[in-house]
Amino acid sequence: MVNYSTLETIDLFEYLCIRIKQIGIRSVHGVPGDFNLVFLDYVEKCGLRWVGNCNELNAGYAADGYARINGISALMxxxxxxELSALNAIAGSFAEFVPVIHVVAKPSLHAQKEELCLHHTLGDGDFTTFEEMSRRVSCLTASIDSPKTAPVLIDEAIRTCWVQSRPVTIFIASDMVRMPIARHLLSSRPPLNRTMPRDDVLQHGRLVDTVIHEVQQATNPVLLIGGYGILHGAKRELDQFLGSSELPVLAAASGLGLVDATLPHYVGLYVGSTSSPNVLELMHSVDLVISIGNIQTDLSTSGFSGNVDDTRLIDIQRTRAKVKGHNFTNIHINNVLIALTAELGNELPPVHSSSWVDRNQQQEPLAIILDKTDANTPIRRRSTEKSSRDQFLNFFRNSKGYFPALLSMGPWIPQHEFEGHKPITHDWFWTHLGKWLRKGDIILAEAGTASYGIWNTTFPPDAIFLAQYLWSSIGYTIGACQGAALAARDSCNPQRRTILFIGDGSLQCGCQELSTIIRHGLTPIIGYTVERLIHGEEQAYNDIQPWTHQLLPAAFGAAPGAYQTHRVETREDLQALWSQERFTDCSVLQFVELYIAQKDAPSNLVALSRSLRERNG
Amino acid sequence: MVNYSTLETIDLFEYLCIRIKQIGIRSVHGVPGDFNLVFLDYVEKCGLRWVGNCNELNAGYAADGYARINGISALMxxxxxxELSALNAIAGSFAEFVPVIHVVAKPSLHAQKEELCLHHTLGDGDFTTFEEMSRRVSCLTASIDSPKTAPVLIDEAIRTCWVQSRPVTIFIASDMVRMPIARHLLSSRPPLNRTMPRDDVLQHGRLVDTVIHEVQQATNPVLLIGGYGILHGAKRELDQFLGSSELPVLAAASGLGLVDATLPHYVGLYVGSTSSPNVLELMHSVDLVISIGNIQTDLSTSGFSGNVDDTRLIDIQRTRAKVKGHNFTNIHINNVLIALTAELGNELPPVHSSSWVDRNQQQEPLAIILDKTDANTPIRRRSTEKSSRDQFLNFFRNSKGYFPALLSMGPWIPQHEFEGHKPITHDWFWTHLGKWLRKGDIILAEAGTASYGIWNTTFPPDAIFLAQYLWSSIGYTIGACQGAALAARDSCNPQRRTILFIGDGSLQCGCQELSTIIRHGLTPIIGYTVERLIHGEEQAYNDIQPWTHQLLPAAFGAAPGAYQTHRVETREDLQALWSQERFTDCSVLQFVELYIAQKDAPSNLVALSRSLRERNG
Incomplete structure (x- = not known):
């Protein structure tokens, strides 16, 4: 570690690394390569950890997972x-509003200017081709080609990543790395301010007024909470809004875990036609859905069944909103939530201790969370009662028996009694899983049986849930698990458990990242099952090579005492495992092979698969 | 298998699969996914093998490897x-002139038209974003959106892939797959014809005349042969040209194995300043370099040292050429080679039995090779002797003692006697390897120590060499090894051995494709070593997690008798292994861990690394 106060200038790449550290990133993901080796000298010098993944796609997934826990992440x-190997992961972060700062090493400006036929090019002297490809899945790309503009460009890239909650890509020529930057620039506040231009303030005001007007006009309004664009800088504001609001709350699939299931107004999970009957009944009666951070994808709406149309939808996204078809741009979800809390909420309840990393407890004060003065400004309660609406709310309040999903998301699947040696089925597994989960768990579900089955699981308080209901890239969660587990360890809450549910086919895509998990001594629980639905249940093309998974940790270099493997075939096996303290406490990596009948699948996935099959056919 | 003669129409995707089969592809690489499952029903129905890789990047690498052996390949x-996961592999095939037909499954036209928020999209209703990204690394993209235009678009895509020897991408909406296509269209010749428009014929004629003129004017001309754009449809023509020409022949790095080292005029490997002294001496004296299928990259010219400049360069590429700075486009290397053989060659020698898959021995007659009537047209010898040139050629012919590289590419590295228990060094290993290689071997060298060390290896006749001296993607060869081994098995020469040399860090990138190798019962020899040069020899960021590699085959499902692992620490160990018949005959997968001192590296890589370090610095 260097004492920067004694230096007049620092190197350009140091500036970037220190900025990265200032905004709360502790570990940097990526893979070394010819043009970025000089970069990497600075990473550890600046007190950051270099992760060193096995390949760039996994590194990108890991950076996504790290950002979902930490709030933001960096990838080199x-x-x-x-760059291209990581592109699928970056596109996923872009689709799913995950803020990743992607730093791409380019050859020297001299080589670019001379159009040299360097390796890692198409041999045509064009050094912009891949930049154009990255641009399509980044909310900003910046090319650092001068030390004079570098600090502004770097700060603007970080600010944009944070405001948009989407990836930015910073290209740095190898000969820029050591260029001098004035040291005093670092003493400015990290580039996370969000001063709104006057036009945006007006836009914001108009949106809030419109939303309040619509809510006042509505008879049966309901809140529908998703996870897109919330995690980074808006979670506390969401918690405050939900805690103060009296409207019924539904979680979208991406909002699982984000919405505290013990909230008094929480109803359950809305996922289209495969929602529980009480949720379907509620949605049938509502005339206004205030959707916050949700995207209505085919997978999260059970094939668009019960998609909420524009005529009764207020759709608030990270930086834009749509009220019954009317667009608002350049707003910010954070400001909107604060205003809505003030306008629609009750007296401010005690702020829920955030399930997100509380940055203020970290060693260095960080500026990611909106100024607390904004969030804590005493709010004025605004009377919005109307008679028919009262009726609706009273119906909701008095019908706990009819809305049994209040505390559990899946009670419409019969709660089996414990049944000894019976084989494990998906419906049994996911409904029983909730009993073993505990406060603060980080839970990852790979797209497939896991991401649907888990709709039947009751989440504990402060759980964080990672899944891709829009991008749905197979293999995402094994990399994301590494990133999430590392972010948890980097946080002020390092005892959080990280638990991954993945199919064996998906595990094959990125299995080597188990090696990175082992290398950094991370101790997630990884459970893997099988999947074979949608189309071609019997076709050979859906077969995968049967692996002896139990050998993987040792093959990837885990020391004998540093991991445990388990083979679980019956409900009894699983109950026994859940009762083992060493397993439950995550002191070492746990690798669990869950045997589930090949054609068994969660009921909701069977229904969804039918819908997809019809559309494919 | 279906008897197509009894049907009036076939389904659109059947048309594509049958065309793929008609051009000589037997196995299709790829990974199943929601939108392509309907595709995959047709693959096996049409008599093609579905490979089913572990992930798309590896599948792309494997398709590249398959194409380099088979002449062309398909990826789904x-x-x-x-699509994005495979993009790095496709970009590599584009850079390195490897013809891969990439078929991408898109959602239904209805979903696209309605701009539905489907999974695998960015959620913005735009279904063209990724197509624009793929377009930058494809020589043609085709969107199949009507059964009427589909046959023409498909045929044109296949033709372009073949003519350009670069990837094409065909996008097919899921609801197009079963559209009817008139069966009789299949009876037309597979779309590999290359009728030249009149303008191109003129261009071709002008190029050939110019080349002949330059060769006649030159005092000391030399041929420099690379491997870019040769493999697919031009190898036989190259063999005929080299066999009939009297000019000295140098191989570029990418031309290793492509040029028969027993040719009387073969001098050695030209790789810039790290070439052998005799080659450097020769290059110093030449006034004209006729470069065929070569790209002067930093890696293959030892950091541009001894780059041949325009003033003495004739550069003939797949579809364009440059003679001393003057450009010719829309030519084809195949036609040019035939014309040069006729104009510059001696009497046509007996055609070397092609080291490439001889398609005429396959079950179905294929049209990939240029019409034999063209290639075998009796050629007219043209006197090109000039006195000073005679002098040069005589000097060359009489100086075999001075050009000792005639039969060995690396005799400038001292030939060690066998030295028992001594540890293995790179320079020892690569110079001794040639003795154990045998006719027809397929040899893969991963970018790094292997791809440089192998410059010191004497290749056997008919060897095929796979490496990426331009794209240099780490991890490429493990996927490519699967594809190459499968292509060899699919060919008329299934007893060819496939031998991969790879560093352990590179192996980590794509290790799971070992599983695909095991699944299909392929039996390559895989040897892995370590590398750590260029920059940061001691830095932690260059460390990799130490694996217990010997467990990998079993972890990936290999049965006990289906593989052998070996640990080789000394020269004696290696000699013993090389003398084992079971090892040498490749009856099962062989997995060899080669222990080489961490900081040892091939001498030429040390020199190149120094050059790269200087440019990075």
Missing amino acids: TVMGVG | TVMGVG
Whole structure:
């Protein structure tokens, strides 16, 4: 570690690394390559951990997972080969509003200017081709080609990543790395301010007024909470809004875990036609859905069944909103939530201790969370009662028996008694899982049986849930698990458990990242099952090579005492495992093979698969 | 298998699969996904093998490897997630002139038109984003959105892939798959014809005349042969040209194995300043370099040292050429080679039995090779002797003692006597390897120590060499090894051995494709070593997690008798292994861990690394 106060200038790449550290990133993901080796000298020098993933796609997934826990993350790759390998992960972060700062090493400006036929190019002297590809899945790309503009460009990239909650890509030529930057620039506040231009303030005001007007006009309004664009800088505001609001609350699939299931107004999970009867009944009666951070994808709406149309939808996204078809741009979800809390909420309840990393407890004060003065400004309660609406709310309040999903998301699946040696089925597994989960768990569900089955699981308080209901890239969660587990360890809450549910086919995509998990001594629980639905249940093309998974940790270099493997075939096996303290406490990596009948699947996935099959056919 | 003669129409995707089969592809690489499952029903129905890789990047690498052996290959992925994951591999095939037909499954036209928020999209209703990204690394993209235009678009895509020897991407909406296509269209010749428009014929004629003129004017001309754009449809023509020409022949790095080292005029490997002294001496004296299928990259010219400049360069590429700075486009290397053989060659020698898959021995007659009537037209010898040139050629012919590289590519590295228990060094290993290689071997060298060390290896006749001296994507060869081994088995020469040399860090990138190798019962020899040069020899960021590699085959499902692992620490160990018949005959998968001192590296890589370090610094 260097004492920067004694220096007049620092190197350009140091500036970037220190900025990265200032905004709360502790570990940087990526893979070394010819053009970024000089970069990497600075990472550890600046007190950051270099993760060193096995490949760039996994590194990108891991950076996504790290950002979902930490609030933001950084990824370093090399132009062309590395950059393109990570592109699927970056596109996923873009689709799912995950803020990742992607730093791409380019050859020297001299080589670019001379159009040299370097390796990692197409041999045509064009050094912009891949930049154009990255641009399509980044909310900003910045090319650092001068030390004079570098600090502004870097700060603006970080600010944009944070405001938009989406990836930015910073290209740095190898000969820029050591250029001098004035040290005093670092003493400015990290580039996370969000001063709104006057136009945006007006836009914001108009949106809030419109929303309040619509809510006042509505007879049966309901809140529908998703997870897109919330995690980074808006979670506390969401908690405050939900805690103060009296409207019924539904969680979208991406909002699982984000919405505290013990909230008095929480009803359950809305996922289209496969929702529980009480949720369907509620949605049938509502005339206004205030959707916050939700995207209505085919997978999260059970094939668009019960999609909420524009005529009764207020759709508030990270930086834009749509009220019954009318668009508002350049707003910010954070400000909107604060205003809505003030306008629609009751007296401010005690703020829920945030399930997110509380940055203020970290060693260095960070500026990611909106100024607390804004969030804590005493709010004025505004009377919005109307008679028919009262009726609706009273119906909701008095019908706990009819809305049994208040505390459990899936009670419409019969609660089996414990049945000894019976084989494990998906419906049994996911409904029983909730009993073993505990406060603060980080839970990852790979797209497939896990991401649908888990709709039947009751989440504990402060759980954080990672899944991709929009991008749905198979293999995402094994990399994301590494990133999430590392972010948890980097946080002020390092005892959080990280628990991954993945199919064996998905595990094959990115299995080597188990090696990175082992290398950094991370101790997630990884459970893997099988999947074979949608189309071609019997076709050979859906077969995968049967692996002896139990050998993987040792093959990837885990020491004998540093991991445990388990083979679980019956409900009794699983209950026994759940009762083992060493397993439950996550002191070492746990690797669990869950045997589930090949054609068994969660009921809701069977229904969804039918819908997809019909559309494919 | 279906008897197509009894049907009036076939389904659109059947048309594509049958065309793929007609051009000589037997196995299709890829990964199943939601939108392509309907595709995959047709693959096996049409008599093609579905490979089913572990992930799309590896599948792309494997398709590249398959194409380099088979002449052309096919890859099937899903829009977005799969397509982007494969993009680095496709970009590599584009850079390195490898013909891969990439078929991407898109959602139905209805879903696209309605701009539905489907999974595997960015959620913005735009279904063209990824197509624009793929377009930058494809020589043609085709969107199949009507059964009427489909046959023409498909045929044109296949033709372009073949003519350009680069990837094409065909996008097919899921609801197009079963559309009817007139069966009789299949009876037309597979779309590999290359009728030249009149303008191109003129261009071709002008190029050939110019080349002949330059060769006649030159005092000391030399041929420099690379491997870019040769493999597919031009190898036989190259063999005929080299066999009939009297000019000295140098191989570029990418031309290793492509040029028969027993040719009387073969001098050695030209790789810039790290070439052998005799080659450097020769290059110093030449006034004209006729470069065929070569790209002067930093890696293959030892950091541009001894780059041949325009003033003495004739550069003939797949579809364009440059003669001393003057450009010719829309030519084809195949036609040019035939014309040069006729104009510059001696009497046509007996055609070397092609080291490439001889398609005429396959079950179905294929049209990939240029019409034999063209290639075998009796050629007219043209006197090109000039006195000073005679002098040069005589000097060359009489100086075998001075050009000792005639039969060995690396005799400038001292030939050690066998030295018992001594540890293995790179320089020892690569110079001794040639003795154990045998005719027809397929040899893969991962970018790094292997791809440089192997410059010191004497290749056997008919060897095929796979490496990426331009794209240099780490991890490429493990996927490519699967594809190459499968292509060899699919060919008329299934007893060819496939031998991979890879560093352990590179192996980690794509290790799971060992599973696909095991699944299909392929039996390559895989040897892995370590690497750590260029920058940061001691830095932690260059560390990798130490694996227990010997467990990998079993972890990936290999049966006990289906593989052998070996740990080789000394020269004696290696000699013993090389003398084992079971090892040498490749009856099962062989997995060899080669222990080489961490900081040892091939001498030429040390020199190149120094050059790269200087440019990075």
